[in-house]
Amino acid sequence: MQSSRGYLIRSLNEWILDSGWTPHLVIDAEIQGVMVPEQFINDGQIVLNITPSAVQSLLIDNEAVSFSARFGGVPMNVFAPMVAILAIYAKENGMGMGFGTEPGCEALYQDDEPDNDPTPPEPSPKASGRPSLKVVK
Template identity: 40%
Template sequence: MTIPVTPDTQGASTRPYLIRALHDWCTDNGFTPYLAVYVDGSVQVPAEYVKNNEIVLNASFEATSGLQLGNDFISFKARFGGTAREIVVPIDHVIAIYARENGQGMAFPAPPVGGAEPPPPTEGNSSAAEAAAAPRGLRLAE
């Protein structure tokens, strides 16, 4: 007997819970949590730091102000080139969270974009969003 998978039996997305858990793990171990984000019109980040529709953000408490890791969005304020900017990222646009120091973390499926997957994370840069290419070997969560 096969149980049909419906929204009722599937439950809420695990992505926000895993992101919060890995952010806590990074913080508890003295690591810097980085978020690799797929950028489209629904993401609010400084466009000048986006490369190939992606940005890597430093999501540490030291680099952010008012960090909110919600079920639908991640939001915070950060400085880019000395200017405070408001960052808003839909949870489904987070394609990885990992520790800058050792690359340990987790990758997630990218949001669907016209049926095509976006390119892998690339390097970008900013002061609050120290960008580093997402390390290889991240585990893809489903």
């Protein structure tokens, strides 16, 4: 099944604009493939205004959000895969929606530091014998 995140972001963006408010995206800047102005990243996240007067060529599809904008007068192409979008909300009242992390996206985080730890990780403790379900695709 395809992720609903792209559909929800498109709908919420339209709703926010129709209400006369200013849509903002919260993006996890540490996900691989994210292209945002690094000088505005705070605690690994960036908040971007995506109102039509602030961006050009806004594209919200099922895979990513992309647009062009000026940051400090410098033009830049912005790109964020859907898994990097953490929230969309209206600046004026905070109404919108936040998104959790999707299963399996841990591998998408950028690894800036090489793993120099010579000790192998400890094995995880065995399950307590309770049954569990596993999604098989």
